[in-house]
Amino acid sequence: MEWRDTGILLSTRKHGENSLILEVFTPEHGRHLGVLRGGTSRKMAPYLQPGAQLDLTWKARLEDHMGAFTAEPERSRAAMALGHRIALAGLNTTLALLTFCLPEREAHRPLYNRSEALLDLLGQPDLWPLAYLRWELALLEELGFGLDLTRCAATGSTEDLAYVSPKSGRAVSRAGAGEWADRMLPLPDVLLGKGAAPDREIVTALQTTGFFLEHRLAPQLSDRPLPAARSAFLDLLARQSQRPA
Numbered sequence: 001m002e003w004r005d006t007g008i009l010l011s012t013r014k015h016g017e018n019s020l021i022l023e024v025f026t027p028e029h030g031r032h033l034g035v036l037r038g039g040t041s042r043k044m045a046p047y048l049q050p051g052a053q054l055d056l057t058w059k060a061r062l063e064d065h066m067g068a069f070t071a072e073p074e075r076s077r078a079a080m081a082l083g084h085r086i087a088l089a090g091l092n093t094t095l096a097l098l099t100f101c102l103p104e105r106e107a108h109r110p111l112y113n114r115s116e117a118l119l120d121l122l123g124q125p126d127l128w129p130l131a132y133l134r135w136e137l138a139l140l141e142e143l144g145f146g147l148d149l150t151r152c153a154a155t156g157s158t159e160d161l162a163y164v165s166p167k168s169g170r171a172v173s174r175a176g177a178g179e180w181a182d183r184m185l186p187l188p189d190v191l192l193g194k195g196a197a198p199d200r201e202i203v204t205a206l207q208t209t210g211f212f213l214e215h216r217l218a219p220q221l222s223d224r225p226l227p228a229a230r231s232a233f234l235d236l237l238a239r240q241s242q243r244p245a
Contacts, residue, residue: 001067002059005029006074008115009052010095014040020048022069023099024056027112031102034058034069047073051081051091051119080122086240087122089233090132094118096227097136101143101217111142129202129237133190136209145169145216147209149192152176163187164208166215185211199241206234 007024010031015021020039025031034056039048047054053074060067081091098115102108118135121127140146147169151158154176163172163184177184185208189195214226 001061001063001065002057003029004055004057007032007054007056008095008098008112008119009048009050009054010099011050012039012048021066022048022054022071024054024069025098025102025112025115026056026107027109028107029058030106030108031098031104032058033104034060034067036069036071039071044071047071047076049076049078050095051077051122053077053116077119077122083123084125085236086125086233087128089229089236090128091119091122092229093227093233094132094135096229097139097213100224100227101139101221108142111138114138129199130190130197132233133202133205133209136206136213137191140209140212140217143217145212147171147191147212149187161187161192164191166211169212169216199237203234203238203241206237210234 005026005028007026010023010025012020012022015035018040019035019037021033022036023031023033038044055072055074057070058067081088094115114135118131121131137147147164149161149171151171152161152173153165153168153170154172157173160173160175161171162174163177163181164187165172166185171187172184186204187208188201188204190197190201191205191208195201218226
């Protein structure tokens, strides 16, 4: 068995004296693991940082074996991420969620394309929070838990949408929420693609998407909590949003 693909490096762990097990996300083969012999060498180690883009060839005797990679670096993203705390926290969050959410060896090309585009924005920290929010919405959509924010679930109206139903993931207007408003999740303008998207709104929006990640998606995947990297990123973004302009 053999294939060649590009891929985002999610993580590495040592294997034997000089090899690594690479975990990557590829467009055609999904989240995939394999052994990279010589991965700890001085030649390869600088290129094998989380988020790196790699040209990969995978070989195995049988399809269900872990197999072995050969890897050539296409581009590194570490320098862009290290230059800004939000970017670094966002990189860690993105890779952790992909590792947590994606089944092995199942292609998710639309999500892959969005993930690659998101990581290529690491050098633009002013754009990163909004880009990350859109990516998280796409992650929920790709895995079957997308939000429907087009019209009110109760009245059908497209006006004055202010909440998200925690049960259905659908938008609810103020009139439609009525006495149940205090049980709803907030629907800031940024989730509707409106307004200037300040960081404080993005934090609120990520609290809403986080509910569905934690209470809808995660229980379907495992009994483990969401990666701590996401909470760390959200806390950092919240502190940034409180600073004077």
